Structures are given as C-alpha cells and as structure tokens.
Amino acid sequence: MANPLPDISVVLPAHNEAGNIAPMAAALTALLKPLGRFEIVFVDDGSDDGTLAAIRAAAATDPCIRYLSFTRNFGHQAALRAGLRHARGRGVIVMDCDFEHPPELIPQLLAAWHDGARIVVTRRDDGEADLPAVKRVTSRLYYRVLDAIGDVSIEPGSADFMLLDRSVVDTVNGLQDQDVFLRALVRWLGFPMTSIAFSRGARIHGDSKYTLRRMIDLAVTGIAAHSVRPLRLAIWLALGLAAFGLLLLVYTVFSYFFVPGTLHGWTSVMATIAILGAAQLLVLGIIGEYVGRILREARGRPTYIVAETEADRERGAVTPLKQPAE
Numbered sequence: 001m002a003n004p005l006p007d008i009s010v011v012l013p014a015h016n017e018a019g020n021i022a023p024m025a026a027a028l029t030a031l032l033k034p035l036g037r038f039e040i041v042f043v044d045d046g047s048d049d050g051t052l053a054a055i056r057a058a059a060a061t062d063p064c065i066r067y068l069s070f071t072r073n074f075g076h077q078a079a080l081r082a083g084l085r086h087a088r089g090r091g092v093i094v095m096d097c098d099f100e101h102p103p104e105l106i107p108q109l110l111a112a113w114h115d116g117a118r119i120v121v122t123r124r125d126d127g128e129a130d131l132p133a134v135k136r137v138t139s140r141l142y143y144r145v146l147d148a149i150g151d152v153s154i155e156p157g158s159a160d161f162m163l164l165d166r167s168v169v170d171t172v173n174g175l176q177d178q179d180v181f182l183r184a185l186v187r188w189l190g191f192p193m194t195s196i197a198f199s200r201g202a203r204i205h206g207d208s209k210y211t212l213r214r215m216i217d218l219a220v221t222g223i224a225a226h227s228v229r230p231l232r233l234a235i236w237l238a239l240g241l242a243a244f245g246l247l248l249l250v251y252t253v254f255s256y257f258f259v260p261g262t263l264h265g266w267t268s269v270m271a272t273i274a275i276l277g278a279a280q281l282l283v284l285g286i287i288g289e290y291v292g293r294i295l296r297e298a299r300g301r302p303t304y305i306v307a308e309t310e311a312d313r314e315r316g317a318v319t320p321l322k323q324p325a326e
Helices: 020-037 051-061 077-087 105-112 133-149 165-176 182-189 212-226 227-260 266-299 310-315
Strands: 008-014 037-042 067-068 091-094 119-124 161-165 193-198 306-308
Touching: 008 077, 020 037, 020 051, 020 105, 037 051, 037 077, 037 133, 051 165, 051 310, 067 077, 067 193, 067 310, 077 091, 077 165, 077 182, 091 105, 091 165, 105 161, 105 193, 119 182, 161 165, 161 182, 165 182, 193 227, 306 310
Parallel strands: 008 037, 008 091, 037 067, 119 193
Antiparallel strands: 067 306, 091 161, 119 161
8 A cells, every 4th residue: 555645745955965964854753753644855956965875874764755866956946846846745844954944943834834824934033143244134135126126025034944735836836937936936826824933043064055146146036037127127227318318418518508618528428438338238138137037938948857766766776876076
C-alpha cells in the first residue's frame, strides 16, 4: 500500500549549506512528528560544498525526507518553485535551511492556517538590533517603491518564509511565468492571508549566500514582474525633458535678444546634451529590461533542470557527487 500523503510539507532551498542540513532535519522532525504526517523537501541549488551528500545521508535514514538536486545553481526563487512542485502536503511551508527562519515559528503558522488563512506570510521585526542598518533602510525603501508603482503591497521586512494551502500551491504551480517573485506573487493571487512577525534566528553554520548582486536581481525581478509603470515613467520622463528643452530654447532666444552681453558658449549646449543623453540611456535601459524578460518568456526554457531526486536514489540511479571546490 502506498504511503498516505502528508498533511504538512516543508520546502527548504539549500545552496552550500552542508553544515546546516542535519541539524535542520533533526529540528524539523522533532517539531513536526507530534503534529501528524509530514515530509521535509530539500532543494539542492547547485551546491559544491557537500550539501547534496548531506541531504542524501539524511534521506537515507529518514523516509520523511525527500529532495531534488539541480544540475547547476538556478537561484533561490527557482529552488522555491521546484520545491512547491515536489511537495505533496495539504499545507506547504517554505523556509531557508540556515535557521535564520526559526523552525519554532511553525506552530504559529499552522495555527493561523487552521483558523482559515490560505496564505500565512511572515515579516521580520525591524526593531531587532542585529539586523544591519543599511539592509533595514534599503528594504523599507524598496517595499515603498514597489507599493507605489506595483500591483501588490508588501510589508517591509517580508520574507520567503510562509505557509501556503494546497489550493494556493496548485495555483502557483499552474503559472508559467519565467520570472517569479514568490512573496509578491502569493499576495497578487488574492487568497485569504494573514501575517506573523518573527525575530531572525541565528545561523548555525556558514555565511549568507545572498550577495548584493543577488539582492539587486531579486529587487528588479519583483518590480518588472509586478509593474509596467517604469515604462510609463519613461514616457513621462521623456515628456518632461522635452518641456525642459523647450524652456531652454525660450531662455536662449530671450537672452539673445533682451540680455546684453550674454555669452552663448558651449556650456549650455554640453549640459543639454548630457541631460538628454542620460535620459535616453535611462529610457532604453528600462525598455531593455522588459524586452529581455519578454525574450526569456518567448524562449520557454525551463526555470530549472533537475539532476536527481530521492526516487533516483531509491532506484540506484544516483549520479556521482560533485567535488567540493578547493
């Protein structure tokens, strides 16, 4: 007889988190075992430090642990999407496996779900002293910008630590978008939602893999995937600069005829060229960002490629381990 489907699935993307796999698996197992049937789904996002080996070892000793591994690093959002497609529970929790998303919050997520919320999101407490001031300020600024120009509203401090009902997971899995910003997408869906505040936990091993470049890419994806207003802003910018150019023309003619001794030199010409050139490059950059994303959608390439799952291990079709980087 096939094993019954779990009530709860926990999806954990992992990129170079070898030291955190076993502790997280143990913590989640101890927490979830009294709550009913569950499964833990690790997603190895192209790690090269032994993360896949640690996941394989955990899955070999516990049938509740499942996993899939990518052929290379496809990014955190792709790993979340793959985990949602692999999860089978009636309620699916997505979280990081570095303990910065505290497992102790899971009972609160489940309680809110049982009370009727289809989506239970979380937000970091911005008052916590250990959060870098720069990150806190830039996060607030970004969410205010997204709230002003986007089609969703996200609370400052929001995280990809949430519980999704099976109906929500099935809806997300049915979308074909290449670029996904999960914390915005689930709000756009419109299902009943509630929010829970939490204090960031302490990482046990390793360092954060979210570099400045990754954060900028994620921010741009969030805006481009949920707003076309930057394109409209580009139009208004062009109109504003055209009006500025007209005023400059009027000023130049007025000065020529009515202001004796006015020196008509290269300064105003160069300033005008610089302003117009910068505006044109900005407009082209905005348009190029959207055109590039249209190209990715048109190509229809998969968001990720799976190299291995726990089913392959059970069949004995496991590929050789990647060697850790020296």
